[in-house]
Amino acid sequence: MPTFWLVVLLCVIAAAGYVLGRRRALASAGGDPRLLHSLPSYYGSHVGLSALIPSLAALVIWLLAQPMLIENRVSSMIPADLVPENASLSLVMSDVRRVAEGLDLAVEQGALSAREVREFDSETGDLRGILGEVGVALGADVRPEVLDAARAYRGLSHTGRTAMTVAVLLLALGGFGLAYRKSDKDFRARNVVERVVMALLILAASLAILTTIGIVLSMLFETKNFFGLHSWTDFFFGTTWAPNFRGDSELSILPLLWGTLYISFIALLVAVPVGLFAAIYLSEYAGPAVRAFAKPLLEILAGIPTIVYGLFALLTVGPLLVRFFGQGENGVLGVEWMSGATSVLTAGLVMGIMLIPFVSSLSDDIINAVPQSMRDGSLGLGATKSETVRQVVLPAALPGIVGAVLLAASRAIGETMIVVMGAGAIAKFSLNPLESMTTITTRIVSQLTGDTDFASPETLVAFALGLTLFVLTLGLNVLALYIVRKYREQYD
Structure with missing residues (x-):
């Protein structure tokens, strides 16, 4: 499932949790909101936030971690002699990603089937021509090792995307169910919701601070590497x-x-x-x-x-x-x-x-x-x-x-x-x-x-x-x- 529609589905689950949680709390009080510990909206917010926040956090972490894990695994499949002299592995990996994206587009537009992708031979098949039909330009012929790495990259990406969808939805439904069961007239929903909102505010403030610290540290480390290769006196006191x-x-x-x-x-x-x-x-x-x-x-x-x-x-x-x-x-x-x-x-x-x-x-x-x-x-x-x-x-x-x-x-x-x-x-x-x-x-x-x-x-x-x-x-x-x-x- 595309990430956009997954987020929309999570919002729908959270909205349903708000309505059902509020309704359950009122039902436990016999329909009299005066018997509730908190306002009815707090009970609904508790269920909605319990379904939305953990699942969104897992989604963000997954989206950040999955590309790095896949690239580390796929890069180990690329032989050392495939990396051009005076170049880095990232250049080869960019070709791998481009071929993998081209294969996805070819399958989506019907130029290739999933079975043909698995059996395609880069030496006998016109991969450049097929990918050119779907708008993916390749600068050179695709070597078999790059094609195999692109297949692995595509397969791992699809598997990871499916696993992400299942895990995030299960987490959302699990949070929904646990919070829904707690929606009782004696449950202190306002206290829990206010603590969650406070934690979100602290997290938002911390992100700005941590981003600044990360930027400064990245510049510090690279500056240290620079001064290990070049004289600091020439940098600060030179004239050219x-x-x-x-x-x-x-x-x-x-x-x-x-x-x-x-x-x-x-x-x-x-x-x-x-x-x-x-x-x-x-x-x-x-x-x-x-x-x-x-x-x-x-x-x-x-x-x-x-x-x-x-x-x-x-x-x-x-x-x-x-x-x-x-x-x-x-x-x-x-x-x-x-x-x-x-x-x-x-x-x-x-x-x-x-x-x-x-x-x-x-x-x-x-x-x-x-x-x-x-x-x-x-x-x-x-x-x-x-x-x-x-x-x-x-x-x-x-x-x-x-x-x-x-x-x-x-x-x-x-x-x-x-x-x-x-x-x-x-x-x-x-x-x-x-x-x-x-x-x-x-x-x-x-x-x-x-x-x-x-x-x-x-x-x-x-x-x-x-x-x-x-x-x-x-x-x-x-x-x-x-x-x-x-x-x-x-x-x-």
């Missing part, structure tokens, strides 16, 4: 970024860090004044009708995908800057300072536009949090509206505004698509904003793109770059949250 996959790479983070901070600085120069002025206008001067229209319209910018901003930088802002700074006598300014559309200024301007709603929304909330009594006191002493904003509201909101700027800076430092398409790919030190540069996030993408060997320092350096970027943005976020929290405590 030149990966070449020949063993003599120079992998220094400093040119990448310079490009990252330079582009982020230009983005903040654009976003902070515009966003702050917009927040001041919306919170202090705009009427209710203007605010109701302008604030959502401004925040639409936050919903635009970053790839769209990247295209805007590459196709609009970059050529516009070239028109001004890069066409010599044919340009508007008659200078030749810019050689292409990609530059620090291109990426910084577009990233600043992207950050405007971020700064504006946070600053608007912070300014509105300043007590009205401070404004009234200033106006009562004879200050004008603008003097009140400059000398009372902004100083009071300054810690929160600084926190908003730091959060925007961490957002700018971690941006990828805009700098990939608008900043270029050259790692160097330069103060000229019209030159192409690159950032940490861009290099992470490039180092992990394509068929690369994950045991080489040129690939593992991406994890060291990611960990450094994580520490940098984490520090900015912690500092921003500390400032905002201190501000909020002052006025609560």
Whole structure:
């Protein structure tokens, strides 16, 4: 049974358990809910949750464990001489999975029967032609060992899927039956249901924490492997970024860090004044009708995908800057300072536009949090509206505004698509904003793109770059949250 329909069936069983459990509890009390220990809905929820939660947990664990177990078993069937030189077993296993999926599609569409799959000979049969008919492309002829492994993979997957369906349904029905038997008027259903809900809330909170810990640990282990192959002094204190996959790479983070901070600085120069002025206008001067229209319209910018901003930088802002700074006598300014559309200024301007709603929304909330009594006191002493904003509201909101700027800076430092398409790919030190540069996030993408060997320092350096970027943005976020929290405590 497909996983989707299995989940639907589990939900149906849980819904039936809710109705029947509630009905049984009321029947045990003679139809008088006042004789029940808990409300009738708690009895129904107890049966529904008892049927749904254990079965869903088993389903998730099974779906995670089954592919790993099957791949470990099937990979042992592949001879060592079948693995190409300078390649990994995972490449062969990807062919095995592709052939297995193609066989499934061929059976579903009638191109092959289940019996023909078991008896198919890759040396005499046209497997590529058959799989091509069902839309599965193979790059080379399928060797007999790969076909045998694909058959085993397909058989184990089907067996595991059947066993999963039976086990999950039995678990759901078992939980349903046990909880249904307990649905009596003296059963403390509310206590049990509230404990289960509390456990689910704790699990949800723990998943977020454990995911973060897992990401950090994975980066730490791979970074440790990188520093076992490459000098940490060259990484942190070198001045050249030149990966070449020949063993003599120079992998220094400093040119990448310079490009990252330079582009982020230009983005903040654009976003902070515009966003702050917009927040001041919306919170202090705009009427209710203007605010109701302008604030959502401004925040639409936050919903635009970053790839769209990247295209805007590459196709609009970059050529516009070239028109001004890069066409010599044919340009508007008659200078030749810019050689292409990609530059620090291109990426910084577009990233600043992207950050405007971020700064504006946070600053608007912070300014509105300043007590009205401070404004009234200033106006009562004879200050004008603008003097009140400059000398009372902004100083009071300054810690929160600084926190908003730091959060925007961490957002700018971690941006990828805009700098990939608008900043270029050259790692160097330069103060000229019209030159192409690159950032940490861009290099992470490039180092992990394509068929690369994950045991080489040129690939593992991406994890060291990611960990450094994580520490940098984490520090900015912690500092921003500390400032905002201190501000909020002052006025609560």
